[in-house]
Amino acid sequence: MEFLRPATWDEALAAKAEHPSALPISGGTDVMVELNFDRHRPSALLDLNRISELTAWESGRYEGQEGEVIRLGAAVPYTRITRELSAELPGLALAGNTVGSPQIRNRGSVGGNLGGASPAGDAHPALLAAGRDVLVEAESVRGTRLIPIDEFYVGVKRNSLEPDELIRAVRIPVADGPQQFSKIGTRNAMVIAVCAFGIALHPKNGTVGTGIGSAAPTPRRAVEAEEFIAGELAERGLWQSGGLIGPAAIQRFGELVAAAASPIDDVRGTAAYRRHALAVMARRTLTWTWNEYTQSLRSAA
Amino acid sequence: MSTIRTEKNLQNITTAHPDGIGGSPLRPDGILKVRGEFAYSSDMWHENMLWGMALRSPHAHARILSVDISEAVKHPGVEAVMTHEDIPGAKYYGLEIKDQPALAMGKIRYHGEAIAIVAADHPETARRALAKIKVEYEILPTITTEEQCLDPETYGYVHEPDEYKGHASGNVVHSQKLISGLGVTDEVRALADVVIKGDYVVGMQDQAFLGPESGLAVPAEDGGVDLYIATQWLHVDREQIAPVLGLPENKVRLTLAGVGGAFGGREDLSMQIHACLLAQRTGKPVKIVYSREESFFGHVHRHPAKLTYEHGATRDGKLVYCDARIVLDGGAYASASPAVVGNAASLGMGPYEVPNVNMLAVALYSNNPSCGAMRGFGAVQACFAYEAQMDKLAAELGMDPVELRQINAVEQGSIMPTGQEIDAPAPVADLLRRVKALPLPQELDTTHLDVRDIPGALSNTSHGEGIVRGVGYAVGIKNVGFSEGFDDYSTARVRLEVIGGEPVAMVHTAMAEVGQGGVTVHGQIARTELGVEQVTIHPANTEVGSAGSTSASRQTYMTGGAVKLACEAVRNELVALGRKRYGWDYNDLSLVGGKVVSASAGVLVPIADLLGDTAIDLTREHHHRPTVPFDKETGQGFGHVQYTFCAHRAVVDVDVELGLVKVVELAAAQDVGKALNPLSVVGQIQGGSTQGLGLAVMEEIVVKDGKVRNPSFTDYLIPTILDTPPMPVEVLELADEHAPYGLRGVGEAPTLSSTPAVVAAIRAATGLALNRVPVRPEHLTGTGE
Numbered sequence A: 001m002e003f004l005r006p007a008t009w010d011e012a013l014a015a016k017a018e019h020p021s022a023l024p025i026s027g028g029t030d031v032m033v034e035l036n037f038d039r040h041r042p043s044a045l046l047d048l049n050r051i052s053e054l055t056a057w058e059s060g061r062y063e064g065q066e067g068e069v070i071r072l073g074a075a076v077p078y079t080r081i082t083r084e085l086s087a088e089l090p091g092l093a094l095a096g097n098t099v100g101s102p103q104i105r106n107r108g109s110v111g112g113n114l115g116g117a118s119p120a121g122d123a124h125p126a127l128l129a130a131g132r133d134v135l136v137e138a139e140s141v142r143g144t145r146l147i148p149i150d151e152f153y154v155g156v157k158r159n160s161l162e163p164d165e166l167i168r169a170v171r172i173p174v175a176d177g178p179q180q181f182s183k184i185g186t187r188n189a190m191v192i193a194v195c196a197f198g199i200a201l202h203p204k205n206g207t208v209g210t211g212i213g214s215a216a217p218t219p220r221r222a223v224e225a226e227e228f229i230a231g232e233l234a235e236r237g238l239w240q241s242g243g244l245i246g247p248a249a250i251q252r253f254g255e256l257v258a259a260a261a262s263p264i265d266d267v268r269g270t271a272a273y274r275r276h277a278l279a280v281m282a283r284r285t286l287t288w289t290w291n292e293y294t295q296s297l298r299s300a301a
Numbered sequence B: 001m002s003t004i005r006t007e008k009n010l011q012n013i014t015t016a017h018p019d020g021i022g023g024s025p026l027r028p029d030g031i032l033k034v035r036g037e038f039a040y041s042s043d044m045w046h047e048n049m050l051w052g053m054a055l056r057s058p059h060a061h062a063r064i065l066s067v068d069i070s071e072a073v074k075h076p077g078v079e080a081v082m083t084h085e086d087i088p089g090a091k092y093y094g095l096e097i098k099d100q101p102a103l104a105m106g107k108i109r110y111h112g113e114a115i116a117i118v119a120a121d122h123p124e125t126a127r128r129a130l131a132k133i134k135v136e137y138e139i140l141p142t143i144t145t146e147e148q149c150l151d152p153e154t155y156g157y158v159h160e161p162d163e164y165k166g167h168a169s170g171n172v173v174h175s176q177k178l179i180s181g182l183g184v185t186d187e188v189r190a191l192a193d194v195v196i197k198g199d200y201v202v203g204m205q206d207q208a209f210l211g212p213e214s215g216l217a218v219p220a221e222d223g224g225v226d227l228y229i230a231t232q233w234l235h236v237d238r239e240q241i242a243p244v245l246g247l248p249e250n251k252v253r254l255t256l257a258g259v260g261g262a263f264g265g266r267e268d269l270s271m272q273i274h275a276c277l278l279a280q281r282t283g284k285p286v287k288i289v290y291s292r293e294e295s296f297f298g299h300v301h302r303h304p305a306k307l308t309y310e311h312g313a314t315r316d317g318k319l320v321y322c323d324a325r326i327v328l329d330g331g332a333y334a335s336a337s338p339a340v341v342g343n344a345a346s347l348g349m350g351p352y353e354v355p356n357v358n359m360l361a362v363a364l365y366s367n368n369p370s371c372g373a374m375r376g377f378g379a380v381q382a383c384f385a386y387e388a389q390m391d392k393l394a395a396e397l398g399m400d401p402v403e404l405r406q407i408n409a410v411e412q413g414s415i416m417p418t419g420q421e422i423d424a425p426a427p428v429a430d431l432l433r434r435v436k437a438l439p440l441p442q443e444l445d446t447t448h449l450d451v452r453d454i455p456g457a458l459s460n461t462s463h464g465e466g467i468v469r470g471v472g473y474a475v476g477i478k479n480v481g482f483s484e485g486f487d488d489y490s491t492a493r494v495r496l497e498v499i500g501g502e503p504v505a506m507v508h509t510a511m512a513e514v515g516q517g518g519v520t521v522h523g524q525i526a527r528t529e530l531g532v533e534q535v536t537i538h539p540a541n542t543e544v545g546s547a548g549s550t551s552a553s554r555q556t557y558m559t560g561g562a563v564k565l566a567c568e569a570v571r572n573e574l575v576a577l578g579r580k581r582y583g584w585d586y587n588d589l590s591l592v593g594g595k596v597v598s599a600s601a602g603v604l605v606p607i608a609d610l611l612g613d614t615a616i617d618l619t620r621e622h623h624h625r626p627t628v629p630f631d632k633e634t635g636q637g638f639g640h641v642q643y644t645f646c647a648h649r650a651v652v653d654v655d656v657e658l659g660l661v662k663v664v665e666l667a668a669a670q671d672v673g674k675a676l677n678p679l680s681v682v683g684q685i686q687g688g689s690t691q692g693l694g695l696a697v698m699e700e701i702v703v704k705d706g707k708v709r710n711p712s713f714t715d716y717l718i719p720t721i722l723d724t725p726p727m728p729v730e731v732l733e734l735a736d737e738h739a740p741y742g743l744r745g746v747g748e749a750p751t752l753s754s755t756p757a758v759v760a761a762i763r764a765a766t767g768l769a770l771n772r773v774p775v776r777p778e779h780l781t782g783t784g785e
């Protein structure tokens, strides 16, 4: 197996163009397991660890995205996201905090999560919820392509990267409202999601973002649930009044989230449980985010 | 001979400190282990070493039509490829019944059975060579359910009938009936005011030790082989290995390598024979290390069980009868199944006086993974069922569950259903009283939540919603040592000599240190008995007699007892030396602080002066009192060496909407007779409790149609620190006069009652019946099996 160690991003893109089958390795928390379990024998490894800009993030304004955006380097580890970006990216920070163990969070990255595109990846529900204008910055020697998050996941463990492309960063709008993330595991730490749910309130444009993990072939959005609850909030003027959503609408939201999933029975859990748990998580996280939103309204008043 | 890089644990470890028995000196191997410097069996290395690897069956039941190794043999770097045809000696081995082929012959009986082995210059070479072996299978329908196993006429035999004389008949490995009192008849049933019935299921738990199966076989000049191995019982390994190699036992020499946990999973052989065969064939040292995945196929598991219980009691809560049937899935090969059956039958009534009993325990052959020894075997499965029954009965009678248990608890002098009198303290009621009297943990404060303290923890599933607390109790009974007429002895050699002006005791046994702290305790015993500070623990090997297995809670009792006997013999000889030299006629002598001391006359002489250049080197065997086999039809007999008891109180928080559980506290009380090392004792109780907690809420090998679905630590979950609650432990020391120092085996009892206590607490929180462990979120939310 060849081991490629580019020193710069340009070298990395050149190497990937030359060896399209080379497997990028960032934190290695997925790649090394695959190698050790003998599930994968790539012809070459492309080590991205020498490229310092991948472990940096910056904030700014970018075309095609509203408001302030965090441009998160592909290799920024979860530990740092939780420590440095909890205010800007609360959903992703919460999701990152549920990943593996402290050791894994010190190495694992959102770029790696996206590279693997596992339906159980915990970053995905948070990224989906953060908005349709979350963009994956894919780069190759041919140039930069901004892939909207909704077009990124294309199949079980498959994403829409071209063979010569690498993920440079993810552009995520800074949260304009409360965000939450919940995940089910059959033990209290260090567990792959049986199912997961991310939610983000977007008071600026009156939408609600959602993301479902581990309950369909790809991470996906609960579109009907989003539309339903956004409609409720708008029709009843709740964004302005900060009034109660009420049990019926919360219940309905949960049902729609569960309905949006297409889970299977496997060793980690049954399809029926996954649907049930998604509904519960959806109700709870909606309640938490809404409470937080109404409190912020009141304290602003 | 060239060096073997295993220095850190195979060398003598000498430590000096004053603590004898009753103290808690630190383990001699502790610092090395914490620093990551301890050499485990997988760390060994030898010059010219080859790597061995096995080809395993992807099918659970198949006929092998052909095995073609020709391409593998030609693969560069491969030095040997072997199938059963290349075995020089016996083709079968086994712990109790020799029913397991060293390499599959004609038939595959379980998923992962080894068919061929390869030795090569690199693990990757070996892996590639394995991929070149072509095996043609005729896949056979699997025999996996109880119904299929018990109807061989329709579904077939796992082994041919009566293949293993005296034991196997059809698909039954072993069965044990037990009848006491009047048995359970209509007349007996009529004596009961209330009847409680239940069907229970225990899933397949794994020992999940962290150090994978591994060892190094080095061919010797005399045509024999030296095997460095992580195991639980060196001598019984040798007994099984030597015939397959076609060697006399004295040409197969075993030395214990660093053991990374065992819990019963190393009682059977794994890679031992394979490594030795390849070393014999190639004339080179061969190392085998299983991967984590292979490890799940490489050792036996805890028997999954189906248990049917019916208890009758009077209105005031006295048990009248119990009718029970326990069906254990033994899997493809017998392993320890007969002993598991014996324990299940004889301990299946729990620590209760039950006047009338009818019990049947059986183990079946199937095409599921082989099951054998795991901490508390037979008794663990039964305890889950009878303790659930006690709670149901208490609920039916409107009684406090602890009080109901206390009313029926055995005590010293009680007669077990086997007819055996409990002739040592049996403080069952007191242990229950003690766990109940402990202060309860604080209520959950939902206003100042730390999510780590609630179900789901960092997964952030609740901010206090849906959480209900429950409290549950359970108590269990376990035997210590090997039962049913087995003369389960241990050997110890102790040498006392002067080194650098100081008396030093060396303790040499074949005891497998698997983490239990036997090496610490042996040092303590030598210090107490010989009054020395410096003790050297000799590497465990087969140069000395058998120490028996590190299992059945027996090592401190048995090998500790042997060390005590050997020390006493050494002491007597030392004193005889003094009598001869100084003409002492005291009969109040002891060895204290490096000196011979008379209670009446004070210090007589330093041990070092008395010994001079003499070394006293003596070996002794320790036998426990004899037991007898249980009668085949009635289960009657003085079958057990010793009984041990532990009680638990579990406090859990359950997110009843999501079915997530957090054990808040798991308190235990156990009688240990005498705590030779109180710190180790508490460690054993907490470790055993945690393993029981794992069985209660997460640990299960999922098998479908004979195929293991989760052979990894990604999906076979064991408790993390966030799943492991504070565990207050009350230790009682009521001496058993039959045992050395009055001690009682400690390791297994806490594994029994912890599982039912946790499940009882979950029942209390949810109101659900929960007749199966592990309890999964699905069971708590009505969303599937």
Ligand SMILES: Cc1cc2nc3c(=O)[nH]c(=O)nc-3n(C[C@H](O)[C@H](O)[C@H](O)COP(=O)(O)OP(=O)(O)OC[C@H]3O[C@@H](n4cnc5c(N)ncnc54)[C@H](O)[C@@H]3O)c2cc1C
Pocket: A023, A024, A025, A026, A027, A028, A029, A030, A031, A032, A033, A048, A074, A075, A098, A099, A100, A101, A104, A107, A108, A109, A110, A111, A112, A113, A114, A115, A116, A120, A121, A122, A123, A165, A166, A167, A168, A190, A191, A192, A193
């Ligand atoms: C013990 C353990 C526990 C875990 N628990 C969790 C968990 O709870 N939740 C969870 O979501 N995951 C978990 N994981 C999986 C893993 O940690 C995450 O998926 C993590 O995000 C991977 O990041 P990484 O940087 O380590 O990726 P790597 O292993 O380096 O790479 C992962 C994939 O992404 C590709 N890749 C990496 N960087 C790039 C890039 N810049 N451009 C294109 N492709 C790239 C790689 O080629 C590979 O296919 C766990 C893993 C382990 C070992």
